[in-house]
Amino acid sequence: MKLANKLLDIWITDGIKIEIEDCADAKEAYDFIKKRYAVTNERARDILLNRLNDLKLEHCLSVTDYTNQVRQIKADLKTVKYDMTDDMFATALLHGLPPSYRSFKEKYDWIRSTKPDDSPDLDYLFERMHVEEMHQLQIKEERKARDKAKRDASNSSTINMDNPTRYRSRREDRSHLKCTYPGCGKTGHTEEYCWVKNPEKIPRSLREKFNNRAVVTGGMGGVAEMDPTDSKDTYIRTDTLDA
Template structure:
């Protein structure tokens, strides 16, 4: 016997109709239904004394004669009687074995019926039938206590039929089987559902996505309104529509995934359409260049040491104009030849207005400022610009 799910077990009057149909189907499959209805009963256990009688006077005389070896004559009548007695004994033995096996098999069937009934009812009902002597008595008690009238069963089943929806089922096959089960239950309570009613019930439980399918099927039925519907054709078209619905759903999911990926990729791109570089933590890096010494970069990427590495978009923000055409690697500050330098006083004023001006050393003539001083001022400006740009990038992200 297979394990019965909890929702299929008898709970009371609420599911007696469907339970009775499924349980009787399981009892027939296990060849125990006749024992539940009383068509088959367990015969009483046969007694041996009823089949093997005690030896009579004739048998005693026969045993005495066999001991008399000196008797020269043999009685033919006695031999016939002895053969008949042996035949009767053999027949009685066979009869006893047949009756005993029949009793044993029937008893096993009744035990199997009891186990089957016990597995198809809930725990509360098990307590009610545990005092019954056999499965038939327990089954009669259940039918007497939980059976409902046909009128009440019809109302319950029709209500269940209206609540069956394809969206609540695993597939079209599962959906049609549930509707078939309700139709079979209605038949047991003397309610005959016609094919037209059955087809209408199937169409009623379809979701809104099947609206076009229902319109087409209604048009087909309208061509021959007096003929009963072809249910096999309806089942076939439902399965075809289910396959199309699944295909459309997969295509819709694929489009949604592609749209989502496009949105994510667009969010990771800048206004120019180029992907933003992933930033990693560089706070542990420190520049070893003597005129810089800042953290966040190394000497190889230092703008102070190598101004040619400054992005073109940032060069316009420098307070001095650098002519990239006049690079001299042997000169100071990576060989930058400064043309059109802004006077130191203007640089100090501009830097001071930002609150980052270095301590200025008074001198007699600004025209006598050395190139080293101008380089130092440029270093400060480059450092400040680097901090400003990096700070803006971090705040923007």
């Protein structure tokens, strides 16, 4: 009896403790509480069915957690004289799935429609829900990867616009190259792309200028001729004034 008194003291609120002060012992107090505050089967069913209706997969940690919670509610309903059939159980599971499972639900409904009089195979439903969960996770990961790639590309584009020369790749920056052809030896290209060794590789627009032996006049009256085998801005001979 002392143990029962301690348990009641732990379990009940202060408001109920006041109501059982005049009870002779713990059993009388317990009977009083049970009579006044007991939940009827009808009320318990309403509470459990509302809980089942509000339960959603997105509120759970996983499909396993979701199905276990639905199973628990089904077991609780049985204690209050409410037997949930397998059809009702499957419908409740499908009801709690998010919009992203729309295609999955449509396919499963079609499978059920092929044999409407047969009880649904719950094991098969659980298996397909777990497979769909993995598929949904894969879609999310792929979407995250695409979004990350877009953000990285956008950030890279912004950086290059702010300072294009700073982030130029080694492949684009040819200042470190030096031509090994004996008649050239200049930097900025290799022997393979040397215009001195391979004049045919000179762009047509520059070749026409070189063929005309373009003459450039300097600020002091000096005259320089461009060699068609050299780059467009390098002069190999300069005539000076008689000064």
